Amino acid sequence: MLVYLGALFHLIALALLLDLVHKVRRLQRVVVGMYDLSQEESATLFRQIEALQGLYIDLGFKKSLPTTRGWAASPDFLMELARHALDEKPQVVVECSSGTSTLVLARCMQLNGGGMVYSLEHDARYAQETRAQLERHGLQDYAQVLFAPLNNYTVGSDTWQWYVHDVLPPLAQIDMIAIDGPPKDTGRLARYPAGPALFPRLAPFGTVFLDDAKREDERAILERWQKEFPRLTQSKRNCEKGCVVLRLSGAA
Template identity: 40%
Template structure:
């Protein structure tokens, strides 16, 4: 009977804990409570169950002490011939009482430990809550990732690949910008493309030239030996050597309007003429300092064809936005198009040409959300 009663009590405690936890989880799923409250309620339910179990043990011990006291009363009324047995029994009972006290002391210590662990858990949950991202930030990040996957799918549908290609995003060019560059190649059919910096953009531009049957080439300027070698290997393994070239161009001091910069050595680019697409994605600020990419347009201006296009990447950064503003002051004939890409970009077209500047299909898609936001502001 006692075992059945003990198991019934345990089942009752466990069932109550499960019901309590399930209720808290349901409230959390229904957004009735936040994460911190959820954790606190779950911990409170567990603590209440532990306290109820300890109270049950205390009651059991009290009953045991009462039985022991009754036994002692009965033994004291017996004759002297049972004194020896009584003394032995008393000693045994004292031992049991000592163990009971030790057990209670151990439970008290464990309770203090659990209280400390609960406090530490509560502190950790508060810290996690303070540093957790909001729903809007998570929604924005997921939407950005979706757009990049969509752009990557469009790239793969336009240009069929016969072997794996390294990942994009991060330090590499994002898929939405690669799609823009491929679309520029498709529309303009350039004979010479120059990229400041090398990598995935060099490979995809060469793939676009091959896909659309364009008699042109890509020349990438790269100051870093490791990046230079890696890009050359990508080009050679994909059979793009006749369409793309990576030139090792160490950085050297240059002067632009009285300001000193470190840019690609002149010997690497002075022979390039009639550039139709200039993609500026280097050098990185970590290698050459603030406004690292500013010399690109002033130094290459005389090497550009009349109906050229300039694409400046990473305009989400302050430096690149200042560079774009400086270029527009130096060359007011340019018409800028800011594109809402993952890392943002600016496309510059000269207004002095007779040919009207045309947006590619991808540019039109990336500009549409920005134009809609302008209308809403009005």
């Protein structure tokens, strides 16, 4: 009987030991995963600080910019917009949504000595805030924030909630488009209508910047645009939330 109890005790102890080893190994994996995630988050944060600092230096802002966290465009995406605008000097820029990106692009127009940014904004309060920021930075002559409520926009048998874009002035061609709206909670593939609504008005070598390109909806939108607008080449940029640049190959 004692031998049996001794063997049973050893089996129980062995089982407990194996369970403990399993838990320790699992804890090690969690700790290593947390460390890797922490390293990745730290590197991302550092890149955003670098990009934000670069914006202040390259664009010479004398006053602070609005927040670039949360729903706002990240500094690395804003830097992509600024570099393109300064290099290629677009005369007509259209934005889907407004905010810090409006200030950045308007400042580029000012530094370039000309050009105009037209921002479609469905939120009247936010549109007014962006106008106030433009005034604060002395950039009101280089950007117009257009109140554009979301309304039904139909392509084929599908309907989206998208900007009432007839608020845009008669534009012969658009040199640059920045897409960071509408918000994804307005419906599936919320930003798709920018393609049929605006891409046909792109100038030769006109360029489109799509923010949040890491999201599943945006990837699906890009696939659809690739089929419907084959003359637009697509290239990725290494941005926090994902950025894809579409460029028109030239004149038809």
